[in-house]
Amino acid sequence: MEYMLHIAILIGIYSILAVSLNLVVGHLGLVSLAHAVFYGIGAYAAAFVALRLDLPFPCGVVSAILLSCVLGVLVGAPSLRVRDEYFVITSFACQIIAFSVFNNWPQVTGGPLGLPGIPPPGLLGWSLSSKWAILVLTGLFCLSTLLIAHRLVHSPFGRVLKAIREDEVFAEAHGKAIAHFKIVTFVISAGLASMAGVVYAHYISFIDPTSFTLMESILVISMLIIGGSGSLGGPFLGAILLVALPEALRFVGLPSGVAANVRQVFYGILLVLFMVFRPQGLLGQYAFDAARDKA
Amino acid sequence: MSGPLLKIAHLSKRFDGIVALSNVSLSVHPCEVVGLIGPNGAGKTTLFNAIFGFIRPESGEILFRDQNLVGKRPSQVARLGIARTFQDVRLIHHLTVLENVLLCFQDQPGERLAPLFFQQKWTRTVETANREKAMALLADVELTGHADECAEVLSYGQQKLLSIACCLAGHAELLLLDEPVAGVAPQMLERILGVIHALSHDGKTIIIIEHNMDVIMQTCGRIVFMAAGEKVAEGPPDAVRNDPRVVAAYLE
Numbered sequence: 001m002e003y004m005l006h007i008a009i010l011i012g013i014y015s016i017l018a019v020s021l022n023l024v025v026g027h028l029g030l031v032s033l034a035h036a037v038f039y040g041i042g043a044y045a046a047a048f049v050a051l052r053l054d055l056p057f058p059c060g061v062v063s064a065i066l067l068s069c070v071l072g073v074l075v076g077a078p079s080l081r082v083r084d085e086y087f088v089i090t091s092f093a094c095q096i097i098a099f100s101v102f103n104n105w106p107q108v109t110g111g112p113l114g115l116p117g118i119p120p121p122g123l124l125g126w127s128l129s130s131k132w133a134i135l136v137l138t139g140l141f142c143l144s145t146l147l148i149a150h151r152l153v154h155s156p157f158g159r160v161l162k163a164i165r166e167d168e169v170f171a172e173a174h175g176k177a178i179a180h181f182k183i184v185t186f187v188i189s190a191g192l193a194s195m196a197g198v199v200y201a202h203y204i205s206f207i208d209p210t211s212f213t214l215m216e217s218i219l220v221i222s223m224l225i226i227g228g229s230g231s232l233g234g235p236f237l238g239a240i241l242l243v244a245l246p247e248a249l250r251f252v253g254l255p256s257g258v259a260a261n262v263r264q265v266f267y268g269i270l271l272v273l274f275m276v277f278r279p280q281g282l283l284g285q286y287a288f289d290a291a292r293d294k295a
Numbered sequence: 296m297s298g299p300l301l302k303i304a305h306l307s308k309r310f311d312g313i314v315a316l317s318n319v320s321l322s323v324h325p326c327e328v329v330g331l332i333g334p335n336g337a338g339k340t341t342l343f344n345a346i347f348g349f350i351r352p353e354s355g356e357i358l359f360r361d362q363n364l365v366g367k368r369p370s371q372v373a374r375l376g377i378a379r380t381f382q383d384v385r386l387i388h389h390l391t392v393l394e395n396v397l398l399c400f401q402d403q404p405g406e407r408l409a410p411l412f413f414q415q416k417w418t419r420t421v422e423t424a425n426r427e428k429a430m431a432l433l434a435d436v437e438l439t440g441h442a443d444e445c446a447e448v449l450s451y452g453q454q455k456l457l458s459i460a461c462c463l464a465g466h467a468e469l470l471l472l473d474e475p476v477a478g479v480a481p482q483m484l485e486r487i488l489g490v491i492h493a494l495s496h497d498g499k500t501i502i503i504i505e506h507n508m509d510v511i512m513q514t515c516g517r518i519v520f521m522a523a524g525e526k527v528a529e530g531p532p533d534a535v536r537n538d539p540r541v542v543a544a545y546l547e
Contacts, residue, residue, distance in 0.1 A: 148412075155418070156398075156405030156406045156418075157406050162390060170386065173369050173370075173385070174398065174461060174465060177368070
Protein backbone atom coordinates (compact mmCIF):
# COMPACT_ATOMS: atom_id res chain seq x y z
CA MET A 1 0.00 0.00 0.00
CA GLU A 2 2.79 2.42 0.95
CA TYR A 3 4.35 1.61 -2.40
CA MET A 4 1.17 2.36 -4.31
CA LEU A 5 0.86 5.68 -2.49
CA HIS A 6 4.43 6.49 -3.43
CA ILE A 7 3.63 5.83 -7.09
CA ALA A 8 0.47 7.94 -6.87
CA ILE A 9 2.43 10.86 -5.39
CA LEU A 10 5.04 10.61 -8.14
CA ILE A 11 2.29 10.56 -10.74
CA GLY A 12 0.87 13.72 -9.15
CA ILE A 13 4.25 15.47 -9.23
CA TYR A 14 4.86 14.54 -12.85
CA SER A 15 1.32 15.53 -13.81
CA ILE A 16 2.03 19.05 -12.53
CA LEU A 17 5.20 19.09 -14.63
CA ALA A 18 3.54 17.68 -17.74
CA VAL A 19 0.45 19.91 -17.56
CA SER A 20 2.57 23.03 -17.05
CA LEU A 21 5.04 22.14 -19.82
CA ASN A 22 2.07 21.46 -22.10
CA LEU A 23 1.24 25.19 -21.99
CA VAL A 24 4.53 25.89 -23.75
CA VAL A 25 4.89 22.78 -25.92
CA GLY A 26 1.27 22.04 -26.71
CA HIS A 27 -0.25 25.48 -26.88
CA LEU A 28 2.60 27.75 -27.95
CA GLY A 29 4.17 25.02 -30.05
CA LEU A 30 7.64 25.62 -28.60
CA VAL A 31 9.87 22.80 -27.38
CA SER A 32 11.49 23.73 -24.09
CA LEU A 33 14.32 21.57 -22.75
CA ALA A 34 14.49 23.67 -19.59
CA HIS A 35 11.47 22.47 -17.66
CA ALA A 36 13.57 20.63 -15.07
CA VAL A 37 15.24 23.97 -14.30
CA PHE A 38 12.02 25.35 -12.85
CA TYR A 39 11.23 22.04 -11.17
CA GLY A 40 14.67 22.27 -9.53
CA ILE A 41 14.31 25.95 -8.63
CA GLY A 42 11.06 25.12 -6.85
CA ALA A 43 12.67 22.27 -4.95
CA TYR A 44 15.78 24.22 -3.94
CA ALA A 45 13.79 27.31 -2.98
CA ALA A 46 11.48 25.23 -0.76
CA ALA A 47 14.40 23.38 0.80
CA PHE A 48 16.34 26.60 1.39
CA VAL A 49 13.37 28.32 3.00
CA ALA A 50 12.66 25.35 5.25
CA LEU A 51 16.26 24.46 6.22
CA ARG A 52 18.21 27.72 6.26
CA LEU A 53 15.50 30.31 6.92
CA ASP A 54 13.38 28.02 9.06
CA LEU A 55 10.16 29.49 7.72
CA PRO A 56 6.87 27.59 7.42
CA PHE A 57 5.81 25.62 4.36
CA PRO A 58 3.53 28.26 2.71
CA CYS A 59 6.47 30.70 2.62
CA GLY A 60 8.42 28.06 0.74
CA VAL A 61 5.61 27.64 -1.78
CA VAL A 62 5.31 31.38 -2.39
CA SER A 63 9.04 31.98 -2.68
CA ALA A 64 9.45 28.99 -5.00
CA ILE A 65 6.76 30.30 -7.33
CA LEU A 66 8.06 33.87 -7.26
CA LEU A 67 11.67 32.86 -7.85
CA SER A 68 10.65 30.56 -10.66
CA CYS A 69 8.57 33.28 -12.33
CA VAL A 70 11.39 35.81 -12.09
CA LEU A 71 13.79 33.31 -13.64
CA GLY A 72 11.16 32.49 -16.22
CA VAL A 73 11.19 36.14 -17.30
CA LEU A 74 14.99 36.23 -17.36
CA VAL A 75 15.17 33.07 -19.46
CA GLY A 76 12.10 33.73 -21.57
CA ALA A 77 12.50 37.41 -22.44
CA PRO A 78 15.68 37.02 -24.51
CA SER A 79 15.13 33.51 -25.83
CA LEU A 80 11.48 33.77 -26.88
CA ARG A 81 12.33 36.60 -29.25
CA VAL A 82 14.55 34.39 -31.34
CA ARG A 83 13.12 32.00 -33.88
CA ASP A 84 11.41 28.86 -32.66
CA GLU A 85 14.16 26.49 -33.71
CA TYR A 86 16.70 28.48 -31.72
CA PHE A 87 14.51 28.39 -28.65
CA VAL A 88 15.20 24.67 -28.34
CA ILE A 89 18.92 25.49 -28.21
CA THR A 90 18.64 28.38 -25.75
CA SER A 91 16.43 26.35 -23.42
CA PHE A 92 18.98 23.54 -23.64
CA ALA A 93 21.69 26.03 -22.65
CA CYS A 94 19.60 27.18 -19.67
CA GLN A 95 19.25 23.61 -18.53
CA ILE A 96 23.03 23.12 -18.63
CA ILE A 97 23.69 26.38 -16.78
CA ALA A 98 21.10 25.61 -14.11
CA PHE A 99 22.58 22.18 -13.50
CA SER A 100 26.05 23.68 -12.99
CA VAL A 101 24.64 26.20 -10.56
CA PHE A 102 22.84 23.49 -8.56
CA ASN A 103 26.04 21.46 -8.60
CA ASN A 104 28.54 24.20 -7.79
CA TRP A 105 26.99 26.52 -5.24
CA PRO A 106 27.41 24.56 -2.00
CA GLN A 107 26.42 27.45 0.29
CA VAL A 108 22.91 27.44 -1.13
CA THR A 109 22.31 24.13 -2.89
CA GLY A 110 24.66 21.88 -0.99
CA GLY A 111 26.51 21.18 -4.27
CA PRO A 112 26.69 17.54 -5.39
CA LEU A 113 25.94 16.40 -1.84
CA GLY A 114 22.51 18.00 -2.03
CA LEU A 115 20.33 19.15 0.84
CA PRO A 116 19.28 16.38 3.24
CA GLY A 117 16.75 16.52 6.07
CA ILE A 118 14.05 18.66 4.52
CA PRO A 119 11.10 18.48 6.95
CA PRO A 120 7.69 17.24 5.83
CA PRO A 121 5.33 20.06 4.86
CA GLY A 122 3.67 21.68 7.85
CA LEU A 123 0.37 23.47 7.66
CA LEU A 124 -1.31 25.30 10.55
CA GLY A 125 0.64 23.35 13.13
CA TRP A 126 0.17 19.96 11.50
CA SER A 127 3.07 18.14 10.04
CA LEU A 128 2.02 16.25 6.93
CA SER A 129 4.28 13.28 7.46
CA SER A 130 2.03 10.43 6.31
CA LYS A 131 1.98 9.44 2.67
CA TRP A 132 -1.78 9.94 2.56
CA ALA A 133 -1.41 13.57 3.64
CA ILE A 134 1.29 14.17 1.05
CA LEU A 135 -0.90 12.58 -1.60
CA VAL A 136 -3.77 14.92 -0.75
CA LEU A 137 -1.40 17.90 -0.88
CA THR A 138 0.00 16.77 -4.24
CA GLY A 139 -3.54 16.30 -5.48
CA LEU A 140 -4.43 19.85 -4.49
CA PHE A 141 -1.40 21.30 -6.27
CA CYS A 142 -2.17 19.15 -9.26
CA LEU A 143 -5.77 20.29 -9.30
CA SER A 144 -4.84 23.97 -9.10
CA THR A 145 -2.38 23.49 -11.96
CA LEU A 146 -5.11 21.89 -14.04
CA LEU A 147 -7.62 24.63 -13.21
CA ILE A 148 -5.19 27.42 -14.05
CA ALA A 149 -4.15 25.72 -17.30
CA HIS A 150 -7.78 25.10 -18.21
CA ARG A 151 -8.79 28.70 -17.57
CA LEU A 152 -5.87 29.99 -19.64
CA VAL A 153 -6.44 27.71 -22.57
CA HIS A 154 -10.21 28.03 -22.80
CA SER A 155 -10.34 31.80 -22.98
CA PRO A 156 -9.52 34.64 -25.33
CA PHE A 157 -5.93 34.24 -24.09
CA GLY A 158 -5.91 30.62 -25.24
CA ARG A 159 -7.37 31.69 -28.58
CA VAL A 160 -4.37 33.93 -29.13
CA LEU A 161 -2.04 31.04 -28.22
CA LYS A 162 -3.72 28.85 -30.84
CA ALA A 163 -3.32 31.64 -33.37
CA ILE A 164 0.37 32.09 -32.51
CA ARG A 165 0.87 28.35 -32.81
CA GLU A 166 -0.56 28.29 -36.29
CA ASP A 167 0.33 31.62 -37.86
CA GLU A 168 2.31 34.28 -36.04
CA VAL A 169 2.07 36.72 -38.93
CA PHE A 170 -1.72 36.68 -38.84
CA ALA A 171 -1.82 37.16 -35.06
CA GLU A 172 0.71 39.98 -35.22
CA ALA A 173 -1.16 41.68 -38.07
CA HIS A 174 -4.28 41.69 -35.93
CA GLY A 175 -2.68 43.50 -33.05
CA LYS A 176 -1.46 40.66 -30.85
CA ALA A 177 1.92 41.38 -29.23
CA ILE A 178 3.28 37.89 -29.78
CA ALA A 179 6.44 38.16 -27.68
CA HIS A 180 4.33 39.27 -24.73
CA PHE A 181 1.98 36.28 -24.98
CA LYS A 182 4.89 33.89 -25.30
CA ILE A 183 6.69 35.27 -22.28
CA VAL A 184 3.56 35.32 -20.10
CA THR A 185 2.78 31.70 -20.98
CA PHE A 186 6.36 30.61 -20.39
CA VAL A 187 6.46 32.33 -16.99
CA ILE A 188 3.17 30.76 -15.87
CA SER A 189 4.46 27.38 -16.96
CA ALA A 190 7.65 27.98 -14.95
CA GLY A 191 5.71 29.05 -11.86
CA LEU A 192 3.49 25.97 -11.99
CA ALA A 193 6.47 23.65 -12.49
CA SER A 194 8.07 25.01 -9.34
CA MET A 195 5.12 23.69 -7.32
CA ALA A 196 6.08 20.18 -8.38
CA GLY A 197 9.57 20.88 -7.06
CA VAL A 198 8.22 22.07 -3.72
CA VAL A 199 6.19 18.91 -3.22
CA TYR A 200 9.07 16.71 -4.33
CA ALA A 201 11.58 18.32 -1.94
CA HIS A 202 9.31 18.06 1.09
CA TYR A 203 8.18 14.55 0.22
CA ILE A 204 11.55 12.89 -0.53
CA SER A 205 13.20 15.11 2.15
CA PHE A 206 16.47 15.07 0.20
CA ILE A 207 17.36 16.79 -3.07
CA ASP A 208 20.51 16.84 -5.16
CA PRO A 209 21.27 18.07 -8.70
CA THR A 210 20.77 14.65 -10.33
CA SER A 211 16.99 14.99 -9.93
CA PHE A 212 16.89 18.08 -12.15
CA THR A 213 18.94 17.15 -15.19
CA LEU A 214 18.29 17.34 -18.90
CA MET A 215 17.03 13.73 -18.71
CA GLU A 216 14.25 14.92 -16.44
CA SER A 217 13.23 17.62 -18.94
CA ILE A 218 13.23 15.03 -21.68
CA LEU A 219 11.17 12.63 -19.55
CA VAL A 220 8.46 15.29 -19.20
CA ILE A 221 8.55 15.99 -22.95
CA SER A 222 8.18 12.23 -23.53
CA MET A 223 5.06 12.28 -21.38
CA LEU A 224 3.62 14.90 -23.71
CA ILE A 225 4.64 12.95 -26.80
CA ILE A 226 2.99 9.78 -25.54
CA GLY A 227 -0.03 11.25 -23.77
CA GLY A 228 -0.61 13.89 -26.41
CA SER A 229 0.15 17.60 -26.27
CA GLY A 230 -2.36 20.38 -26.72
CA SER A 231 -5.13 18.58 -24.84
CA LEU A 232 -5.74 18.75 -21.10
CA GLY A 233 -6.00 15.01 -20.42
CA GLY A 234 -3.00 14.04 -22.58
CA PRO A 235 -0.21 15.22 -20.28
CA PHE A 236 -1.98 13.62 -17.34
CA LEU A 237 -2.23 10.28 -19.12
CA GLY A 238 1.40 10.56 -20.23
CA ALA A 239 2.50 11.10 -16.63
CA ILE A 240 0.56 8.06 -15.44
CA LEU A 241 1.96 5.83 -18.17
CA LEU A 242 5.58 6.90 -17.90
CA VAL A 243 5.65 6.69 -14.11
CA ALA A 244 3.67 3.47 -13.79
CA LEU A 245 5.04 1.41 -16.71
CA PRO A 246 8.69 1.36 -15.62
CA GLU A 247 7.52 0.43 -12.14
CA ALA A 248 5.48 -2.40 -13.63
CA LEU A 249 8.62 -3.62 -15.44
CA ARG A 250 10.15 -4.08 -11.99
CA PHE A 251 7.87 -7.05 -11.47
CA VAL A 252 8.76 -8.88 -14.65
CA GLY A 253 11.54 -10.56 -12.73
CA LEU A 254 14.64 -9.36 -14.56
CA PRO A 255 17.87 -9.05 -12.56
CA SER A 256 18.14 -5.44 -11.31
CA GLY A 257 21.25 -4.66 -13.40
CA VAL A 258 19.43 -5.64 -16.58
CA ALA A 259 16.10 -4.08 -15.61
CA ALA A 260 17.42 -0.50 -15.63
CA ASN A 261 18.78 -0.91 -19.14
CA VAL A 262 15.66 -2.64 -20.38
CA ARG A 263 13.66 0.31 -19.10
CA GLN A 264 15.76 2.74 -21.15
CA VAL A 265 15.38 0.61 -24.26
CA PHE A 266 11.65 0.39 -23.60
CA TYR A 267 11.39 4.21 -23.45
CA GLY A 268 13.31 4.58 -26.66
CA ILE A 269 11.18 2.08 -28.54
CA LEU A 270 7.99 3.64 -27.21
CA LEU A 271 9.04 7.13 -28.36
CA VAL A 272 10.04 5.97 -31.82
CA LEU A 273 6.78 4.06 -32.26
CA PHE A 274 4.74 7.08 -31.22
CA MET A 275 6.60 9.49 -33.49
CA VAL A 276 6.05 7.15 -36.43
CA PHE A 277 2.52 5.91 -35.87
CA ARG A 278 0.80 8.44 -33.67
CA PRO A 279 2.65 11.75 -33.61
CA GLN A 280 -0.25 13.50 -31.89
CA GLY A 281 0.00 11.16 -28.89
CA LEU A 282 -2.85 9.22 -27.35
CA LEU A 283 -5.13 12.18 -26.60
CA GLY A 284 -3.49 15.04 -28.45
CA GLN A 285 -4.86 17.35 -31.09
CA TYR A 286 -1.64 18.39 -32.77
CA ALA A 287 1.23 16.40 -34.14
CA PHE A 288 4.34 16.95 -32.07
CA ASP A 289 6.18 19.18 -34.46
CA ALA A 290 8.39 22.13 -33.71
CA ALA A 291 9.00 23.21 -37.28
CA ARG A 292 5.73 24.54 -38.58
CA ASP A 293 5.13 26.64 -41.62
CA LYS A 294 5.83 30.22 -40.65
CA ALA A 295 6.50 32.59 -43.47
CA MET B 296 -10.59 66.18 -40.68
CA SER B 297 -9.10 67.78 -43.74
CA GLY B 298 -5.54 66.45 -43.96
CA PRO B 299 -4.61 63.04 -45.34
CA LEU B 300 -5.26 59.97 -43.17
CA LEU B 301 -2.11 58.32 -44.48
CA LYS B 302 0.87 60.24 -45.77
CA ILE B 303 3.86 58.39 -47.16
CA ALA B 304 6.88 60.53 -47.95
CA HIS B 305 10.06 59.58 -49.84
CA LEU B 306 9.97 55.94 -48.82
CA SER B 307 12.87 53.76 -49.95
CA LYS B 308 13.77 50.15 -49.30
CA ARG B 309 16.39 47.82 -50.78
CA PHE B 310 16.79 44.09 -50.39
CA ASP B 311 20.43 43.06 -50.90
CA GLY B 312 20.97 45.81 -53.42
CA ILE B 313 17.70 45.28 -55.27
CA VAL B 314 15.53 48.38 -55.11
CA ALA B 315 12.12 47.41 -53.74
CA LEU B 316 10.82 50.91 -53.08
CA SER B 317 12.38 54.03 -54.43
CA ASN B 318 11.37 57.42 -53.13
CA VAL B 319 7.66 56.60 -53.00
CA SER B 320 5.34 59.35 -51.83
CA LEU B 321 1.61 58.93 -51.52
CA SER B 322 -1.23 60.54 -49.62
CA VAL B 323 -4.57 58.93 -48.90
CA HIS B 324 -7.47 60.98 -47.62
CA PRO B 325 -10.24 59.75 -45.34
CA CYS B 326 -13.00 57.78 -47.12
CA GLU B 327 -10.93 57.42 -50.28
CA VAL B 328 -10.59 54.15 -52.18
CA VAL B 329 -7.21 53.99 -53.86
CA GLY B 330 -6.15 51.31 -56.32
CA LEU B 331 -2.53 50.23 -56.38
CA ILE B 332 -1.57 48.62 -59.68
CA GLY B 333 1.56 47.59 -61.47
CA PRO B 334 3.38 44.54 -62.77
CA ASN B 335 4.62 41.79 -60.43
CA GLY B 336 7.64 42.94 -58.49
CA ALA B 337 6.63 46.59 -58.72
CA GLY B 338 6.76 46.94 -54.93
CA LYS B 339 3.04 47.02 -54.14
CA THR B 340 3.04 44.37 -51.44
CA THR B 341 6.36 45.70 -50.18
CA LEU B 342 4.66 49.04 -49.69
CA PHE B 343 1.92 47.33 -47.62
CA ASN B 344 4.57 45.51 -45.61
CA ALA B 345 6.38 48.78 -44.96
CA ILE B 346 3.21 50.53 -43.81
CA PHE B 347 2.47 47.63 -41.51
CA GLY B 348 5.91 47.36 -39.98
CA PHE B 349 6.74 43.94 -41.40
CA ILE B 350 9.73 45.51 -43.08
CA ARG B 351 11.63 48.61 -42.09
CA PRO B 352 12.32 51.17 -44.81
CA GLU B 353 15.79 52.72 -45.01
CA SER B 354 14.47 56.21 -45.45
CA GLY B 355 11.28 58.17 -45.63
CA GLU B 356 8.34 58.37 -43.31
CA ILE B 357 4.84 56.98 -43.06
CA LEU B 358 2.39 59.14 -41.15
CA PHE B 359 -0.95 57.79 -40.06
CA ARG B 360 -3.03 60.51 -38.43
CA ASP B 361 0.27 62.37 -37.92
CA GLN B 362 1.91 59.44 -36.12
CA ASN B 363 5.03 58.02 -37.68
CA LEU B 364 4.63 54.29 -38.29
CA VAL B 365 8.25 53.62 -39.21
CA GLY B 366 9.85 51.52 -36.49
CA LYS B 367 6.56 50.32 -35.03
CA ARG B 368 5.80 46.62 -34.77
CA PRO B 369 2.90 45.23 -36.84
CA SER B 370 0.83 44.65 -33.70
CA GLN B 371 1.24 48.32 -32.75
CA VAL B 372 0.27 49.46 -36.23
CA ALA B 373 -2.82 47.25 -36.08
CA ARG B 374 -3.88 48.78 -32.77
CA LEU B 375 -3.64 52.27 -34.25
CA GLY B 376 -6.46 51.39 -36.65
CA ILE B 377 -4.98 49.83 -39.76
CA ALA B 378 -5.86 46.32 -40.92
CA ARG B 379 -4.72 44.27 -43.86
CA THR B 380 -5.43 41.11 -45.75
CA PHE B 381 -2.75 38.97 -47.34
CA GLN B 382 -2.33 37.86 -50.93
CA ASP B 383 -2.11 34.21 -49.86
CA VAL B 384 -5.13 34.42 -47.52
CA ARG B 385 -4.01 34.05 -43.92
CA LEU B 386 -6.42 32.72 -41.31
CA ILE B 387 -6.18 30.41 -38.32
CA HIS B 388 -7.40 27.21 -39.93
CA HIS B 389 -7.83 25.23 -36.71
CA LEU B 390 -10.16 27.85 -35.23
CA THR B 391 -13.77 28.17 -36.26
CA VAL B 392 -14.94 30.96 -38.53
CA LEU B 393 -16.47 32.75 -35.54
CA GLU B 394 -13.31 32.33 -33.43
CA ASN B 395 -11.21 33.83 -36.21
CA VAL B 396 -13.29 37.00 -36.04
CA LEU B 397 -13.33 36.96 -32.22
CA LEU B 398 -9.55 36.71 -32.18
CA CYS B 399 -9.27 39.99 -34.04
CA PHE B 400 -11.04 42.27 -31.58
CA GLN B 401 -8.62 44.63 -29.85
CA ASP B 402 -8.08 45.10 -26.11
CA GLN B 403 -9.98 42.04 -24.92
CA PRO B 404 -9.92 41.70 -21.12
CA GLY B 405 -9.78 37.92 -21.55
CA GLU B 406 -6.37 38.26 -23.14
CA ARG B 407 -4.90 39.74 -19.97
CA LEU B 408 -4.25 37.67 -16.86
CA ALA B 409 -5.70 39.90 -14.17
CA PRO B 410 -9.19 40.20 -15.70
CA LEU B 411 -9.07 36.59 -16.86
CA PHE B 412 -8.60 35.26 -13.32
CA PHE B 413 -9.99 38.00 -11.11
CA GLN B 414 -12.65 39.84 -13.10
CA GLN B 415 -14.34 36.91 -14.74
CA LYS B 416 -17.70 38.60 -14.97
CA TRP B 417 -16.31 41.53 -16.92
CA THR B 418 -14.35 39.13 -19.13
CA ARG B 419 -17.52 37.15 -19.88
CA THR B 420 -19.60 40.25 -20.58
CA VAL B 421 -17.10 41.57 -23.10
CA GLU B 422 -16.76 38.14 -24.71
CA THR B 423 -20.52 37.86 -25.10
CA ALA B 424 -20.74 41.34 -26.59
CA ASN B 425 -17.87 40.55 -28.98
CA ARG B 426 -19.65 37.36 -30.01
CA GLU B 427 -22.68 39.37 -31.04
CA LYS B 428 -20.57 41.89 -32.94
CA ALA B 429 -18.69 39.05 -34.62
CA MET B 430 -21.94 37.41 -35.71
CA ALA B 431 -23.06 40.76 -37.17
CA LEU B 432 -19.79 41.03 -39.09
CA LEU B 433 -20.23 37.49 -40.39
CA ALA B 434 -23.75 38.41 -41.47
CA ASP B 435 -22.30 41.34 -43.44
CA VAL B 436 -20.11 38.97 -45.43
CA GLU B 437 -22.82 36.27 -45.60
CA LEU B 438 -20.90 33.66 -43.63
CA THR B 439 -23.36 33.31 -40.73
CA GLY B 440 -24.17 29.73 -41.70
CA HIS B 441 -20.51 28.74 -41.45
CA ALA B 442 -19.82 30.37 -38.07
CA ASP B 443 -19.07 27.11 -36.24
CA GLU B 444 -17.12 25.42 -39.00
CA CYS B 445 -13.36 25.28 -39.06
CA ALA B 446 -11.94 28.06 -41.23
CA GLU B 447 -10.04 25.50 -43.30
CA VAL B 448 -13.21 24.00 -44.80
CA LEU B 449 -14.28 27.32 -46.37
CA SER B 450 -13.81 27.85 -50.09
CA TYR B 451 -11.01 30.18 -51.18
CA GLY B 452 -13.43 33.02 -51.84
CA GLN B 453 -15.17 32.52 -48.49
CA GLN B 454 -11.77 32.63 -46.80
CA LYS B 455 -11.11 35.97 -48.50
CA LEU B 456 -14.44 37.26 -47.17
CA LEU B 457 -13.61 35.98 -43.69
CA SER B 458 -10.24 37.73 -43.75
CA ILE B 459 -12.06 40.98 -44.53
CA ALA B 460 -14.46 40.38 -41.63
CA CYS B 461 -11.41 39.85 -39.39
CA CYS B 462 -10.06 43.24 -40.44
CA LEU B 463 -13.35 44.89 -39.48
CA ALA B 464 -13.36 43.35 -35.99
CA GLY B 465 -10.37 45.49 -35.09
CA HIS B 466 -12.22 48.75 -35.84
CA ALA B 467 -9.69 49.67 -38.47
CA GLU B 468 -10.19 52.94 -40.27
CA LEU B 469 -7.74 52.13 -43.01
CA LEU B 470 -7.93 48.79 -44.82
CA LEU B 471 -5.13 47.46 -46.97
CA LEU B 472 -6.53 44.75 -49.24
CA ASP B 473 -3.92 42.70 -51.07
CA GLU B 474 -5.56 41.16 -54.16
CA PRO B 475 -8.97 40.65 -52.57
CA VAL B 476 -10.53 39.03 -55.66
CA ALA B 477 -7.59 37.23 -57.26
CA GLY B 478 -8.35 33.60 -58.01
CA VAL B 479 -12.02 33.50 -57.09
CA ALA B 480 -15.01 32.47 -59.20
CA PRO B 481 -17.00 35.24 -60.95
CA GLN B 482 -19.98 34.91 -58.58
CA MET B 483 -17.75 35.18 -55.54
CA LEU B 484 -16.00 38.14 -57.15
CA GLU B 485 -19.32 40.00 -57.24
CA ARG B 486 -19.92 39.14 -53.58
CA ILE B 487 -16.51 40.38 -52.46
CA LEU B 488 -16.88 43.53 -54.54
CA GLY B 489 -20.28 44.13 -52.92
CA VAL B 490 -18.64 43.93 -49.50
CA ILE B 491 -15.87 46.32 -50.52
CA HIS B 492 -18.38 48.82 -51.92
CA ALA B 493 -20.41 48.63 -48.70
CA LEU B 494 -17.28 49.32 -46.68
CA SER B 495 -16.38 52.33 -48.74
CA HIS B 496 -19.96 53.50 -48.39
CA ASP B 497 -19.60 53.21 -44.60
CA GLY B 498 -16.69 55.61 -44.72
CA LYS B 499 -13.72 53.23 -44.54
CA THR B 500 -10.54 54.30 -46.25
CA ILE B 501 -9.24 51.53 -48.48
CA ILE B 502 -6.14 50.81 -50.51
CA ILE B 503 -6.52 47.88 -52.91
CA ILE B 504 -3.80 46.00 -54.74
CA GLU B 505 -5.40 44.26 -57.70
CA HIS B 506 -4.50 43.03 -61.16
CA ASN B 507 -8.08 42.89 -62.40
CA MET B 508 -8.46 46.25 -64.14
CA ASP B 509 -12.26 46.06 -64.31
CA VAL B 510 -12.42 45.74 -60.54
CA ILE B 511 -10.03 48.63 -60.06
CA MET B 512 -11.97 50.83 -62.50
CA GLN B 513 -15.29 50.10 -60.79
CA THR B 514 -14.08 50.45 -57.25
CA CYS B 515 -11.39 53.07 -56.96
CA GLY B 516 -11.63 56.83 -57.06
CA ARG B 517 -7.93 57.15 -57.76
CA ILE B 518 -5.25 54.87 -59.12
CA VAL B 519 -1.56 54.73 -58.34
CA PHE B 520 0.62 52.91 -60.81
CA MET B 521 3.92 51.49 -59.62
CA ALA B 522 6.78 49.87 -61.52
CA ALA B 523 10.22 48.75 -60.34
CA GLY B 524 9.69 50.23 -56.89
CA GLU B 525 8.70 53.67 -58.11
CA LYS B 526 5.43 55.49 -58.33
CA VAL B 527 5.09 56.08 -62.06
CA ALA B 528 1.66 57.60 -62.43
CA GLU B 529 -1.23 58.67 -60.26
CA GLY B 530 -4.66 60.10 -60.95
CA PRO B 531 -8.31 59.36 -61.81
CA PRO B 532 -8.88 55.83 -63.21
CA ASP B 533 -9.42 56.83 -66.84
CA ALA B 534 -6.41 59.10 -66.98
CA VAL B 535 -4.06 56.49 -65.50
CA ARG B 536 -5.42 53.71 -67.67
CA ASN B 537 -4.64 55.70 -70.80
CA ASP B 538 -1.31 56.99 -69.58
CA PRO B 539 1.28 55.93 -72.18
CA ARG B 540 3.70 54.78 -69.45
CA VAL B 541 1.06 52.50 -67.96
CA VAL B 542 0.10 51.12 -71.35
CA ALA B 543 3.76 50.54 -72.14
CA ALA B 544 4.43 48.78 -68.86
CA TYR B 545 1.50 46.42 -69.32
CA LEU B 546 2.36 45.67 -72.93
CA GLU B 547 6.04 45.00 -72.25
